[in-house]
Amino acid sequence: LQSKLLKAIQEKQVNRVGSNKIIDVDIRLICASNQPLRQLVDEGLFRQDLLYRINTVEINIPPLRERIEDIPMLAEHFLEIYKRKYHKNNLQLPEYVSKKLQKFYWPGNVRELQHAIERAVIMSSGSTIKSNDFNFLAPSKTSPDHDKEDYNLNTLEKIAIKECIKKHSGNLTKAALELGLTRGALYRRIEKYDL
Secondary structure (H helix, E strand, C coil): CHHHHHHHHHHCEECCCCCCCCEECCCCCCCCCCCCHHHHHHCCCCCHHHHHHHCCCCCCCCCHHHCHHHHHHHHHHHHHHHHHHCCCCCCECCHHHHHHHHCCCCCCHHHHHHHHHHHHHHHCCCCECCHHHHCCCCHHHCCCCCCCCCCCHHHHHHHHHHHHHHHCCCCHHHHHHHHCCCHHHHHHHHHHCCC
């Protein structure tokens, strides 16, 4: 099977299963990988002859964290898509929130940004997207050079509860639901953190 694939790529000819008739194909093959293919060839995990056939022109797209100037434009693009999808046509992304997006590490690159924008549109309750609509408090979403920030779990929980209560204008039922807590558990934490 692999030799047939290599031959088809090289000679631009295929034949249907069960037929001996050769069919010429005029295609442009576009491949994408998030793995270091040359390294995989060296380790014997990727065929060198296949790499030669697919690697005529190579375009290296750096990760999103290395092109932060693209983030506001991409965020606005995704915002337009999800405003229409969720019927929130007046929703805006303030510049200060856009700047916060640029400080994120984005390990999931553009796809993670896209999903973050969608979630923010869904979670937003006003006419503007707020930074807490992005769940910025989750440590997994932050840049690795965050040593000066406080990641004590109690501190994070206290901040999350305080922000969620504020978001829901003091409605503890809604806040508990969003936090994944019962009302009783939320009351205990409010007492614990003296909120």
